Amino acid sequence: MSEWDNINSLEGWQNKLESLLTESEAAARSDDIDERLQMNRRLTEFILHSHPNTPEILRLDRIAEQARSGLMRATIEERLAELAARTGELARLNKQLRMEAEANEAIASSIRLEKATRVVKSITETIKDLHSFADALDSEDDEDLKKSMERLVASLQRIRNEVENRSSTE
Numbered sequence: 001m002s003e004w005d006n007i008n009s010l011e012g013w014q015n016k017l018e019s020l021l022t023e024s025e026a027a028a029r030s031d032d033i034d035e036r037l038q039m040n041r042r043l044t045e046f047i048l049h050s051h052p053n054t055p056e057i058l059r060l061d062r063i064a065e066q067a068r069s070g071l072m073r074a075t076i077e078e079r080l081a082e083l084a085a086r087t088g089e090l091a092r093l094n095k096q097l098r099m100e101a102e103a104n105e106a107i108a109s110s111i112r113l114e115k116a117t118r119v120v121k122s123i124t125e126t127i128k129d130l131h132s133f134a135d136a137l138d139s140e141d142d143e144d145l146k147k148s149m150e151r152l153v154a155s156l157q158r159i160r161n162e163v164e165n166r167s168s169t170e
Contacts, residue, residue: 004049043068119162126155
């Protein structure tokens with residue numbers, strides 16, 4: 001037996017619609033989407049089951065349709081507002097992530113520049129050591145030649161280490 005079976009008069013349909021409108025008000029205040037959808041279904045069923053199709057009953061049907069439509073419109077508008085808020089949050093998060101990525105890229109670039117600067121400095125020192133080595137070759141002091149050669153080897157090792165360190169961290 002359905003809730004519509006025992007309604008046989010205009011007064012019965014009016015009372016039923018009044019009851020449904022009271023329940024619709026409560027559903028409209030509720031955050032429960034299922035409650036609102038169920039109320040929408042019941043208002044639609046009212047329109048389908050109300051009879052006979054006299055002008056008075058048809059006016060009750062219009063009232064039920066307006067209530068049903070208003071309830072669904074409010075539900076849709078609330079959901080759209082929530083969706084818009086989430087979209088805004090997503091846009092802010094994307095912007096924040098982009099800013100952090102740019103900052104990280106700047107840091108990484110700075111680190112690469114710092115390493116390149118160290119390599120250039122090592123090469124410059126090696127060039128100086130090569131000049132000293134060339135001068136030491138002209139001298140007849142074996143001790144100067146030995147020290148110059150050691151400095152040159154150490155400089156070349158520094159360059160190798162800087163280049164190896166740079167390539168291993170990229």
